[in-house]
Amino acid sequence: MLTTIIDFFLAHRIQVFSIIGSLLLFVFILKLVKRKKLKEEYSLLWLGFGFIFIVLSIFKPLLEVVASAIGIIYAPAALLLMLVLSVFFILIQFSVVISKLAEGNKNLVQEVGILKAELKKLQLQIKDKE
Numbered sequence: 050m051l052t053t054i055i056d057f058f059l060a061h062r063i064q065v066f067s068i069i070g071s072l073l074l075f076v077f078i079l080k081l082v083k084r085k086k087l088k089e090e091y092s093l094l095w096l097g098f099g100f101i102f103i104v105l106s107i108f109k110p111l112l113e114v115v116a117s118a119i120g121i122i123y124a125p126a127a128l129l130l131m132l133v134l135s136v137f138f139i140l141i142q143f144s145v146v147i148s149k150l151a152e153g154n155k156n157l158v159q160e161v162g163i164l165k166a167e168l169k170k171l172q173l174q175i176k177d178k179e
Contacts, residue, residue, distance in 0.1 A: 067106035
């Protein structure tokens with residue numbers, strides 16, 4: 050029994066590592082969402098790619114079909130390419146979010162500056178009336 054498990058692991062070690070890594074990523078993202086460290090709206094992309102990695106890691110023939118469709122001979126290399134592309138898409142999503150936040154911060158700073166100027170003006174008017 051143990052030798053059978055060891056033989057399977059040695060024969061399919063890349064697939065086993067892919068499955069374990071994909072499952073760990075999926076569970077890690079779920080824990081971050083549960084602890085409120087990651088918002089649900091940002092976790093969807095991570096969970097989506099994690100699910101794709103799990104499916105492609107478990108069903109090796111599907112990974113081979115995808116790899117041959119994009120012209121890659123070694124199927125695990127296709128999984129690595131998809132990992133890099135998924136990180137690229139996630140970085141784009143976060144760049145968009147950061148850009149929106151930066152624009153919002155700039156608007157807030159300008160509004161605070163205007164309000165401070167108006168407050169000083171009102172304070173001077175009050176002092177002049179006294």
